[in-house]
Amino acid sequence: xxxxxxxxxxxxxxxxxxxxxxxxxxxxxxxxxxxxxxxxxxxxxxxxxxxxxxxxxxxxxxxxxxxxxxxxxxxxxxxxxxxxxxxxxxxxxxxxxxxxxxxxxxxxxxxxx
Amino acid sequence: xxxxxxxxxxxxxxxxxxxxxxxxxxxxxxxxxxxxxxxxxxxxxxxxxxxxxxxxxxxxxxxxxxxxxxxxxxxxxxxxxxxxxxxxxxxxxxxxxxxxxxxxxxxxxxxxxx
Numbered sequence: 001x002x003x004x005x006x007x008x009x010x011x012x013x014x015x016x017x018x019x020x021x022x023x024x025x026x027x028x029x030x031x032x033x034x035x036x037x038x039x040x041x042x043x044x045x046x047x048x049x050x051x052x053x054x055x056x057x058x059x060x061x062x063x064x065x066x067x068x069x070x071x072x073x074x075x076x077x078x079x080x081x082x083x084x085x086x087x088x089x090x091x092x093x094x095x096x097x098x099x100x101x102x103x104x105x106x107x108x109x110x111x112x113x
Numbered sequence: 114x115x116x117x118x119x120x121x122x123x124x125x126x127x128x129x130x131x132x133x134x135x136x137x138x139x140x141x142x143x144x145x146x147x148x149x150x151x152x153x154x155x156x157x158x159x160x161x162x163x164x165x166x167x168x169x170x171x172x173x174x175x176x177x178x179x180x181x182x183x184x185x186x187x188x189x190x191x192x193x194x195x196x197x198x199x200x201x202x203x204x205x206x207x208x209x210x211x212x213x214x215x216x217x218x219x220x221x222x223x224x225x226x227x
Contacts, residue, residue, distance in 0.1 A: 004156070040219075041151075041201055041219070041220045041222075042217075042219055042220070043157075043203065043217040043220070044217075045214070045215065045216075048214075056214060090156055090157070092156075092157075100145045100147060100162070100205075100207030100215055101147065101159055101162055102157075102159075102215065103158075103159075104149075104156035104157040104158065105156050106155060106156045107154075107155070107156050
Protein backbone atom coordinates (compact mmCIF):
# COMPACT_ATOMS: atom_id res chain seq x y z
CA UNK A 1 0.00 0.00 0.00
CA UNK A 2 1.26 3.44 -0.90
CA UNK A 3 1.77 5.55 2.23
CA UNK A 4 1.40 8.99 0.61
CA UNK A 5 -0.25 9.10 -2.80
CA UNK A 6 -0.83 11.97 -5.20
CA UNK A 7 -2.96 12.32 -8.31
CA UNK A 8 -2.33 13.03 -11.05
CA UNK A 9 1.33 12.14 -11.56
CA UNK A 10 1.57 14.39 -14.61
CA UNK A 11 -0.49 17.46 -15.42
CA UNK A 12 -0.12 19.45 -18.62
CA UNK A 13 -2.34 22.46 -19.06
CA UNK A 14 -2.65 25.87 -20.68
CA UNK A 15 -1.98 29.21 -19.02
CA UNK A 16 -5.04 30.65 -17.32
CA UNK A 17 -6.63 27.29 -16.50
CA UNK A 18 -7.58 26.10 -13.02
CA UNK A 19 -6.35 22.72 -11.82
CA UNK A 20 -6.28 20.60 -8.68
CA UNK A 21 -3.84 18.07 -7.26
CA UNK A 22 -5.02 15.55 -4.70
CA UNK A 23 -3.06 13.97 -1.87
CA UNK A 24 -3.94 11.18 0.52
CA UNK A 25 -1.97 9.52 3.30
CA UNK A 26 -2.83 6.23 5.00
CA UNK A 27 -0.25 6.53 7.79
CA UNK A 28 -2.61 8.00 10.37
CA UNK A 29 -0.51 11.17 10.49
CA UNK A 30 -1.89 14.44 11.79
CA UNK A 31 0.21 16.83 9.70
CA UNK A 32 0.40 17.25 5.94
CA UNK A 33 2.42 19.52 3.68
CA UNK A 34 2.72 20.83 0.15
CA UNK A 35 6.14 21.56 -1.34
CA UNK A 36 7.17 23.00 -4.69
CA UNK A 37 10.36 21.72 -6.33
CA UNK A 38 11.68 23.85 -9.17
CA UNK A 39 13.79 22.82 -12.13
CA UNK A 40 16.98 23.22 -10.08
CA UNK A 41 15.63 20.76 -7.49
CA UNK A 42 15.16 23.47 -4.89
CA UNK A 43 12.43 22.37 -2.47
CA UNK A 44 10.27 24.98 -0.83
CA UNK A 45 7.44 24.57 1.69
CA UNK A 46 4.15 26.08 0.60
CA UNK A 47 1.59 25.01 3.19
CA UNK A 48 1.23 22.81 6.23
CA UNK A 49 -1.94 21.54 7.88
CA UNK A 50 -2.28 19.93 11.28
CA UNK A 51 -5.56 18.12 11.90
CA UNK A 52 -7.21 20.04 9.07
CA UNK A 53 -5.99 23.41 10.36
CA UNK A 54 -3.53 25.59 8.45
CA UNK A 55 -0.33 26.06 10.47
CA UNK A 56 2.20 27.14 7.85
CA UNK A 57 1.40 29.43 4.97
CA UNK A 58 4.50 30.64 3.22
CA UNK A 59 4.58 33.49 0.77
CA UNK A 60 2.52 31.83 -1.92
CA UNK A 61 0.27 33.64 -4.42
CA UNK A 62 -3.42 33.69 -3.54
CA UNK A 63 -4.04 31.64 -6.66
CA UNK A 64 -2.91 28.62 -4.63
CA UNK A 65 -5.51 27.36 -2.18
CA UNK A 66 -5.06 24.24 -0.08
CA UNK A 67 -8.03 22.34 1.25
CA UNK A 68 -8.06 19.61 3.88
CA UNK A 69 -11.44 17.83 4.08
CA UNK A 70 -10.03 15.48 6.75
CA UNK A 71 -6.63 14.82 8.23
CA UNK A 72 -5.85 12.10 5.67
CA UNK A 73 -6.32 14.40 2.67
CA UNK A 74 -4.74 17.66 1.57
CA UNK A 75 -5.62 18.94 -1.87
CA UNK A 76 -4.08 21.84 -3.74
CA UNK A 77 -6.12 23.98 -6.08
CA UNK A 78 -4.43 26.43 -8.41
CA UNK A 79 -6.33 29.18 -10.21
CA UNK A 80 -5.25 31.07 -13.32
CA UNK A 81 -2.14 28.99 -13.92
CA UNK A 82 1.02 30.81 -15.03
CA UNK A 83 4.15 29.61 -16.79
CA UNK A 84 6.13 30.02 -13.57
CA UNK A 85 3.90 27.51 -11.81
CA UNK A 86 5.55 24.72 -13.80
CA UNK A 87 7.32 22.53 -11.25
CA UNK A 88 7.02 19.27 -9.37
CA UNK A 89 4.66 19.48 -6.42
CA UNK A 90 5.17 17.12 -3.51
CA UNK A 91 2.77 16.26 -0.78
CA UNK A 92 4.18 14.98 2.51
CA UNK A 93 2.95 13.96 5.94
CA UNK A 94 4.39 13.62 9.42
CA UNK A 95 3.17 12.07 12.64
CA UNK A 96 2.38 15.47 14.07
CA UNK A 97 3.67 19.02 13.91
CA UNK A 98 6.22 18.36 16.66
CA UNK A 99 8.14 15.61 14.87
CA UNK A 100 10.16 16.63 11.85
CA UNK A 101 10.40 13.34 9.93
CA UNK A 102 8.27 13.58 6.80
CA UNK A 103 7.01 10.99 4.35
CA UNK A 104 6.76 12.19 0.76
CA UNK A 105 4.45 11.33 -2.07
CA UNK A 106 5.77 10.56 -5.57
CA UNK A 107 5.17 14.08 -6.83
CA UNK A 108 3.01 15.72 -9.49
CA UNK A 109 4.83 17.21 -12.45
CA UNK A 110 2.88 20.27 -13.56
CA UNK A 111 3.66 21.77 -16.94
CA UNK A 112 1.98 25.02 -17.91
CA UNK A 113 2.09 25.83 -21.63
CA UNK B 114 16.21 32.37 11.30
CA UNK B 115 17.33 28.91 10.38
CA UNK B 116 19.11 28.11 7.13
CA UNK B 117 20.78 25.13 5.52
CA UNK B 118 23.80 25.19 3.22
CA UNK B 119 24.88 22.22 1.18
CA UNK B 120 28.35 23.11 0.10
CA UNK B 121 28.53 21.02 -3.05
CA UNK B 122 25.92 21.06 -5.79
CA UNK B 123 27.43 18.01 -7.49
CA UNK B 124 29.74 15.26 -6.28
CA UNK B 125 31.08 12.81 -8.86
CA UNK B 126 32.75 9.73 -7.41
CA UNK B 127 33.87 6.33 -8.63
CA UNK B 128 32.10 3.18 -7.54
CA UNK B 129 33.42 1.68 -4.27
CA UNK B 130 35.09 4.97 -3.30
CA UNK B 131 34.12 6.76 -0.07
CA UNK B 132 32.00 9.90 -0.21
CA UNK B 133 31.13 12.80 2.06
CA UNK B 134 28.30 15.21 1.35
CA UNK B 135 28.59 18.38 3.39
CA UNK B 136 25.83 20.23 5.20
CA UNK B 137 26.04 23.26 7.46
CA UNK B 138 23.14 24.91 9.22
CA UNK B 139 22.43 28.00 11.22
CA UNK B 140 19.85 28.27 13.96
CA UNK B 141 19.53 30.10 17.25
CA UNK B 142 17.80 27.19 18.99
CA UNK B 143 18.12 23.42 19.18
CA UNK B 144 17.39 21.68 15.94
CA UNK B 145 16.55 18.31 14.51
CA UNK B 146 18.60 17.30 11.46
CA UNK B 147 17.76 15.04 8.56
CA UNK B 148 19.15 13.67 5.33
CA UNK B 149 16.74 12.69 2.59
CA UNK B 150 17.47 10.99 -0.74
CA UNK B 151 15.57 11.55 -3.96
CA UNK B 152 16.00 9.02 -6.75
CA UNK B 153 15.08 10.13 -10.29
CA UNK B 154 11.37 10.82 -10.76
CA UNK B 155 10.54 9.89 -7.19
CA UNK B 156 9.66 11.62 -3.94
CA UNK B 157 12.10 12.12 -1.09
CA UNK B 158 12.73 9.37 1.44
CA UNK B 159 14.44 9.60 4.79
CA UNK B 160 18.02 8.33 5.01
CA UNK B 161 18.68 9.20 8.63
CA UNK B 162 17.90 11.71 11.35
CA UNK B 163 19.43 13.26 14.42
CA UNK B 164 17.04 14.19 17.21
CA UNK B 165 19.24 13.83 20.31
CA UNK B 166 21.75 11.48 21.92
CA UNK B 167 24.70 10.02 20.06
CA UNK B 168 26.12 12.43 17.53
CA UNK B 169 26.92 9.63 15.09
CA UNK B 170 23.77 8.53 13.36
CA UNK B 171 23.45 5.48 11.13
CA UNK B 172 20.87 5.31 8.40
CA UNK B 173 19.72 3.10 5.58
CA UNK B 174 21.85 1.86 2.69
CA UNK B 175 25.10 2.11 4.68
CA UNK B 176 24.99 5.88 5.14
CA UNK B 177 25.91 7.65 8.36
CA UNK B 178 26.13 11.25 9.49
CA UNK B 179 27.78 13.08 12.35
CA UNK B 180 26.25 15.99 14.19
CA UNK B 181 28.86 18.56 15.15
CA UNK B 182 27.29 21.27 17.26
CA UNK B 183 30.37 23.48 17.50
CA UNK B 184 30.77 23.52 13.72
CA UNK B 185 27.01 23.47 13.09
CA UNK B 186 27.49 20.68 10.60
CA UNK B 187 25.80 17.41 9.75
CA UNK B 188 27.88 15.79 7.02
CA UNK B 189 26.73 12.58 5.35
CA UNK B 190 29.21 9.79 4.66
CA UNK B 191 29.38 6.38 3.06
CA UNK B 192 32.59 4.31 3.04
CA UNK B 193 31.92 2.64 -0.32
CA UNK B 194 29.34 3.83 -2.82
CA UNK B 195 27.41 1.88 -5.44
CA UNK B 196 26.08 2.92 -8.82
CA UNK B 197 22.61 2.71 -7.28
CA UNK B 198 23.49 5.53 -4.85
CA UNK B 199 23.32 8.00 -7.73
CA UNK B 200 20.61 10.43 -6.61
CA UNK B 201 19.92 13.87 -5.18
CA UNK B 202 20.60 14.21 -1.46
CA UNK B 203 18.94 16.85 0.70
CA UNK B 204 19.95 18.01 4.15
CA UNK B 205 17.09 19.41 6.23
CA UNK B 206 16.76 21.24 9.51
CA UNK B 207 13.70 21.50 11.75
CA UNK B 208 13.33 23.64 14.79
CA UNK B 209 10.48 23.77 17.26
CA UNK B 210 8.87 27.17 17.12
CA UNK B 211 5.53 25.97 18.43
CA UNK B 212 5.36 23.53 15.56
CA UNK B 213 8.13 22.29 13.32
CA UNK B 214 9.13 24.13 10.22
CA UNK B 215 11.55 22.21 8.04
CA UNK B 216 14.03 23.99 5.82
CA UNK B 217 15.71 22.00 3.07
CA UNK B 218 19.13 22.61 1.58
CA UNK B 219 19.52 23.11 -2.15
CA UNK B 220 20.52 19.48 -2.65
CA UNK B 221 23.70 17.68 -3.71
CA UNK B 222 23.70 15.52 -6.79
CA UNK B 223 25.78 12.41 -6.13
CA UNK B 224 26.90 10.79 -9.37
CA UNK B 225 28.58 7.42 -9.02
CA UNK B 226 30.68 6.35 -11.98
CA UNK B 227 31.69 2.82 -12.91
